[in-house]
Structures are given as C-alpha cells and as structure tokens.
Amino acid sequence: MGIDRPDEDDAPTVEHDAPLARRDTPDGEPDSPAVDDHGTSPDSEADRVAYVTNFRADVVAEYAWAEAMPEFRATWEEHVRRYPHPERSRPTAHDDGSWSADGNRKLNPEQNAEVDRYSARFHEIGKNVIVPALRNVEAEDSCRHLVGLQHCFKDADRLKEKVADRLRAKPDRTPGQALEMIPDTVRFTLQYDNNSYTAGVRKDIERLEAQGFVQLESRGTWTSDQYKGINSRWEEPESRQSFEVQFHTRISYEAKELTHKAYERIRSTAEDHERTELKDFQRKVCAMIPVPPGATEIEDYRREKIDG
Amino acid sequence: MAEQISYYAIVDDLSSREQPAGILRRIKHDAGERDEAFGSDLRWAPSSLLYEYERGDLENRFMPITEEEAGRIVERIRRSAGGEE
Numbered sequence: 001m002g003i004d005r006p007d008e009d010d011a012p013t014v015e016h017d018a019p020l021a022r023r024d025t026p027d028g029e030p031d032s033p034a035v036d037d038h039g040t041s042p043d044s045e046a047d048r049v050a051y052v053t054n055f056r057a058d059v060v061a062e063y064a065w066a067e068a069m070p071e072f073r074a075t076w077e078e079h080v081r082r083y084p085h086p087e088r089s090r091p092t093a094h095d096d097g098s099w100s101a102d103g104n105r106k107l108n109p110e111q112n113a114e115v116d117r118y119s120a121r122f123h124e125i126g127k128n129v130i131v132p133a134l135r136n137v138e139a140e141d142s143c144r145h146l147v148g149l150q151h152c153f154k155d156a157d158r159l160k161e162k163v164a165d166r167l168r169a170k171p172d173r174t175p176g177q178a179l180e181m182i183p184d185t186v187r188f189t190l191q192y193d194n195n196s197y198t199a200g201v202r203k204d205i206e207r208l209e210a211q212g213f214v215q216l217e218s219r220g221t222w223t224s225d226q227y228k229g230i231n232s233r234w235e236e237p238e239s240r241q242s243f244e245v246q247f248h249t250r251i252s253y254e255a256k257e258l259t260h261k262a263y264e265r266i267r268s269t270a271e272d273h274e275r276t277e278l279k280d281f282q283r284k285v286c287a288m289i290p291v292p293p294g295a296t297e298i299e300d301y302r303r304e305k306i307d308g
Numbered sequence: 309m310a311e312q313i314s315y316y317a318i319v320d321d322l323s324s325r326e327q328p329a330g331i332l333r334r335i336k337h338d339a340g341e342r343d344e345a346f347g348s349d350l351r352w353a354p355s356s357l358l359y360e361y362e363r364g365d366l367e368n369r370f371m372p373i374t375e376e377e378a379g380r381i382v383e384r385i386r387r388s389a390g391g392e393e
Contacts, residue, residue, distance in 0.1 A: 103354070104353075165355070165356060166357075168345070168348050168349065168353070169318065169330045169332070169345035169355050169357055170318060170320070170323075170330040171330065171347065171348035171388060171389065172329065172388065173322075177322060181320055181322070181367050182367060183365070183366045184365070218366075219364065219366060221364055224362065226362050226363070227362060227363045227364050229364060231364040231365070232366075233366045244366070246364070263359070267356035267359040267360060267363075268356060271340070272337070272339055272340030272341055272342045273339045273340040274340070275340050275342065276339075276341060
C-alpha cells in the first residue's frame with residue numbers, strides 16, 4: 001500500500017472563523033437589503049425579493065455546512081484509522097545532481113537543474129510583479145479577499161514530482177515545456193460571499209486584465225461532484241510567466257481544504273478500493289456546498305493560440 | 309461489475325486530439341478504480357493527471373477515445389521511443 005505525505009505547499013489551512021459571524025439567524029432578515037455586498041442597490045421589488053431569498057438560502061446553507069463539518073472531520077479521522085498510510089520517504093537530491101521521489105519519480109541532473117532555475121525565476125517574478133499586482137486587485141474591493149497567500153509558490157519537490165509525472169505521461173515533452181505548462185507554480189485564491197460571488201468574479205477578471213495580465217483559460221466546476229469553484233490561468237506578458245487564480249466562496253474553499261488530504265491520497269497513494277471511498281467522501285462534502293446564484297452562467301474561457 | 313476500461317487522449321497546449329500528448333485509461337472494477345498512463349518507459353503505470361483535472365487543474369484536457377484509437381496512440385509512442393518517428 002502507498003503512503004501519505006502532507007504536501008507542505010498545499011497543506012490545508014482552514015481558518016475556523018465563525019461561519020455566521022456576519023449573519024443573523026436562519027429565519028432572520030438581512031440588515032439592509034437595499035444595498036448588497038457590492039454596493040449595488042436592488043432597483044425593483046423583484047430584485048429585492050430575489051435578494052432576500054438568496055440571503056435566506058445562504059444563511060440556511062451556512063448553518064447546514066457548520067453542522068456538517070464535525071461529521072465530515074469524524075468521517076475523515078475514521079477513514080485514516082481504517083487506512084493508515086506509513087509515512088512517505090522524503091524526495092532526495094543526489095550527489096550527482098539528480099533527484100528522486102516515491103512512485104519511481106526521477107529527474108536526471110540536467111532536468112533537476114532546469115527545474116531549480118525555473119523555480120528561482122518564478123519566485124522572483126512572482127514576488128516582484130505578480131503578488132504586488134494581486135494585492136492591488138484585492139485592495140479594490142473590501143467585500144472579498146485573498147486567502148492562502150502564504151502558499152502562493154509551489155513547493156520545489158512537489159513541482160519536481162509534477163515534472164517527472166509529465167515527462168513520463170507525455171513522452172514528447174521537454175522539461176522546459178513541462179514546466180511552462182504547469183499552471184499553478186504561482187497561484188492565488190480570491191474568496192467571496194456567496195451572493196456577491198458571480199458579480200465579484202466577473203469584476204475581478206476585468207481588474208486582472210486592467211493590471212495587464214492576459215487570461216489564458218478559465219474553467220468552472222460548480223456542477224462537479226468532486227470539486228467546486230472556478231480556476232483560471234493567466235500570463236504576465238513581459239516575462240510570459242503564468243499563474244493561477246482560483247475563485248471560491250468561503251464554503252467551497254473550506255471544502256477544498258477539508259478534502260485536501262483525501263485528494264492527495266486519490267492522486268498518489270491510495271489503492272483502488274480506498275480511492276472509491278475517498279471519492280465518495282469528496283462527493284458528500286461537495287454536496288453541501290451552495291452554488292452561488294449565477295455561478296454556473298459564468299462561461300468557460302480558452303484563449304486561441306495566436307503565437308504558437 | 310466486470311472490469312470497465314475507458315480511454316482518454318491527453319491534450320495540452322502543444323497537442324491536439326489527432327496528435328495527443330499522451331494516453332490515459334481509467335479502470336473500474338468491483339473493488340474500486342485506478343488511472344494509468346502509457347509512458348515513455350513503454351508500460352502502463354499509475355497516473356494522477358485525470359484526478360488533477362477533476363480537481364480543477366487547467367493543464368490538460370481528456371478526450372474520450374475508443375480502444376482502437378488508444379491502440380494507435382500506444383503504437384505511436386512505441387515507435388517514437390524506438391526512434392522510428
């Protein structure tokens with residue numbers, strides 16, 4: 001049987017804030033239905049009714065989520081007890097410059113050096129260009145914020161695992177091509193309230209473009225039973241460095257963190273029979289995530305190749 | 309359940325359905341499921357790529373293909389590894 005290893009760069013960081021800190025009771029009314037979270041006023045009776053309806057549904061969903069969390073955590077603890085995975089061995093850098101890790105993953109000295117050079121590059125561009133720009137975008141609206149910023153750079157060993165996996169599964173790729181196509185070496189998450197999600201995502205896509213970034217792709221998974229949210233891929237045009245922006249609600253982000261270790265096992269170490277249970281766990285967690293109004297109407301995007 | 313195998317062409321920014329970057333199969337059976345890719349080492353081995361896609365990863369797309377199409381991709385990889393392409 002395989003083994004589990006917390007992935008430091010992707011390690012769960014659920015913030016256990018009070019789920020209803022800014023809410024009333026499930027039967028309550030919003031404090032001011034005249035102005036929503038984005039400062040826009042419902043301008044008709046129909047809008048006001050829709051606003052109140054969405055607000056109530058949001059509060060009910062938050063209560064349900066808060067009530068379900070202890071059960072999910074207990075389910076996961078029971079799963080770990082039934083499927084104990086021994087610790088994975090740490091990835092190893094060898095004296096000849098090569099690198100190896102569990103799963104028969106290997107990089108020769110040249111490949112390993114190329115990943116190290118790329119890591120240094122994306123850290124520099126990320127730190128000096130991309131992170132400040134994302135901070136600027138965040139500052140434009142106090143109704144949502146960046147979460148998990150401390151994990152915005154992918155861990156070097158996890159990146160090497162990904163490169164090794166791709167060089168094997170896509171035999172024609174060079175290490176450089178494999179690196180450039182990994183979308184989340186630099187990644188960010190914007191987190192919204194449920195009811196301001198759709199308008200907020202649309203506006204933030206405009207804001208990212210206004211910062212000069214080029215959107216390459218986005219894909220919504222709000223109808224998926226395994227993972228809910230929107231992931232998008234961007235490029236900083238001068239350096240051509242790509243990065244990822246995920247758009248989540250508080251609950252979809254917490255669900256992602258809650259299921260992180262299950263996902264780690266699914267993709268790396270689980271045996272076939274355990275994998276089925278892990279996917280069932282993810283399915284049950286995802287079923288509790290309320291889909292923000294209008295979220296499924298945000299169209300997927302893929303930029304046409306214009307420069308080969 | 310008898311064993312069910314679904315094949316997928318792996319398509320990324322530098323490839324197409326007609327010339328995919330690789331080949332993956334998902335095997336479902338009574339006891340569970342697993343994914344395997346046919347790799348540069350000319351064997352089927354566990355792969356996480358489709359699970360990453362299901363988790364929102366944007367690098368690859370997975371096009372369902374027939375067993376016959378899968379066989380052609382496997383042969384192409386074999387020939388390429390043997391220096392025939």
